[in-house]
Amino acid sequence: xxxxxxxxxxxxxxxxxxxxxxxxxxxxxxxxxxxxxxxxxxxxxxxxxxxxxxxxxxxxxxxxxxxxxxxxxxxxxxxxxxxxxxxxxxxxxxxxxxxxxxxxxxxxxxxxxxxxxx
Amino acid sequence: xxxxxxxxxxxxxxxxxxxxxxxxxxxxxxxxxxxxxxxxxxxxxxxxxxxxxxxxxxxxxxxxxxxxxxxxxxxxxxxxxxxxxxxxxxxxxxxxxxxxxxxxxxxxxxxxxxxxxxxxxxxxxxxxxxxxxxxxxxxxxxxxxxxxxxxxxxxxxxxxxxxxxxxxxxx
Amino acid sequence: xxxxxxxxxxxxxxxxxxxxxxxxxxxxxxxxxxxxxxxxxxxxxxxxxxxxxxxxxxxxxxxxxxxxxxxxxxxxxxxxxxxxxxxxxxxxxxxxxxxxxxx
Numbered sequence: 001x002x003x004x005x006x007x008x009x010x011x012x013x014x015x016x017x018x019x020x021x022x023x024x025x026x027x028x029x030x031x032x033x034x035x036x037x038x039x040x041x042x043x044x045x046x047x048x049x050x051x052x053x054x055x056x057x058x059x060x061x062x063x064x065x066x067x068x069x070x071x072x073x074x075x076x077x078x079x080x081x082x083x084x085x086x087x088x089x090x091x092x093x094x095x096x097x098x099x100x101x102x103x104x105x106x107x108x109x110x111x112x113x114x115x116x117x118x
Numbered sequence: 119x120x121x122x123x124x125x126x127x128x129x130x131x132x133x134x135x136x137x138x139x140x141x142x143x144x145x146x147x148x149x150x151x152x153x154x155x156x157x158x159x160x161x162x163x164x165x166x167x168x169x170x171x172x173x174x175x176x177x178x179x180x181x182x183x184x185x186x187x188x189x190x191x192x193x194x195x196x197x198x199x200x201x202x203x204x205x206x207x208x209x210x211x212x213x214x215x216x217x218x219x220x221x222x223x224x225x226x227x228x229x230x231x232x233x234x235x236x237x238x239x240x241x242x243x244x245x246x247x248x249x250x251x252x253x254x255x256x257x258x259x260x261x262x263x264x265x266x267x268x269x270x271x272x273x274x275x276x277x278x279x280x281x282x283x284x285x286x287x288x289x
Numbered sequence: 290x291x292x293x294x295x296x297x298x299x300x301x302x303x304x305x306x307x308x309x310x311x312x313x314x315x316x317x318x319x320x321x322x323x324x325x326x327x328x329x330x331x332x333x334x335x336x337x338x339x340x341x342x343x344x345x346x347x348x349x350x351x352x353x354x355x356x357x358x359x360x361x362x363x364x365x366x367x368x369x370x371x372x373x374x375x376x377x378x379x380x381x382x383x384x385x386x387x388x389x390x391x392x
Contacts, residue, residue: 003337003365003368003369003372004365004368012358012361015284015357015361016355016357016358019121019280019355019357022121022124022276022277022280023121023123023124023127023215025273026124026127026128026273026277027127027215027216029128029131029269029270029273030127030128030130030131030134030215030216030217030270030273031131031167031169031216031217032131032266032269033134033135033138033167033217033262033263033266034167034168034169034217035166035167037169081265081269084269085269085272088272088273088276089276091276091280092276092279092280095280095283095284095357096279096280096283099283099284099286099287099357100286102287102361103286103287103289106287106364106368109368110368110371113368113371113372113375114371114375116379120348120351120352120353120354120355120356121355121356121357122351122356123353281356284356284357284360285356285360287357287360287361287364288360288363288364
């Protein structure tokens, strides 16, 4: 017996990744004035496909690394306000979209369970 | 670290930027101060930021994260009253991955000398030592602090938004 | 409280399997006994409920549990419980209907 569909499992992992993205963006934003700090990031698509392929029980760690292609300021900091602002908005929207889709998925299952009830 | 922990990170940034703004305000207010408690002219203050918790953030992101054990770094006795309030008030460790004020250090460069023998603080050679503070530099620093503060405040809003929307799962 | 309800379900299941076995024995070699299916459902509901408890406790105590993880675990436990409940209701109704048949 399974109350979760493949879609809702995928959505769970999607939500986890969106929330990880938010955490990382918050850290980058907080350290925008720290000398020598390099922007940290991860590839959302790669992590999502990895999470979907792996078995349900194993929790693989998110691969956080320094982001390439950013210019450093004289104090060694390479955090870009624009990039982080965009990442923030994106993560927020991804999270909300995931929640809405999960809700609709769950309500479908609940409707199926309560099919014959009055 | 959960989503509430993320608010701690942004909160640490807000606190740090505020300290920076206070330092700028003190510098601008004391731009002409020739006399201080420990003699000599006022010295320009710098804020030094550092990442709290070191590289414990990546580890704490991946689930069971211990809290960073970073406290405030050693600060000189040239610390501003505001920053020392920060040091004693922050009993708990800063959030791993957040930012903390490593210290508020005084500029050690030579003060600006102006010739004015009539001034009460003039030296034997008739020169008065003034702090070497450029109003323009301080204003640019303040603008930077304001912008960073606004950005991190937006981040707090976004995080709050995410938590609120996750409440809808159970509706 | 959920634990009490789940054990109530198991009680009903035991009763049902006890009553159903003479009927099942009568039927020509039933391959998958209903009682086994229902047993596994109750176990899974119990497991999901325990998971939800852990998640919520973790959230409340400020450890690394995300709020959406706790919400999802709670929702899963709810759905599993609802499903088990509906299956029980249907099974009981079917049993009663069969008992009421005139031969």
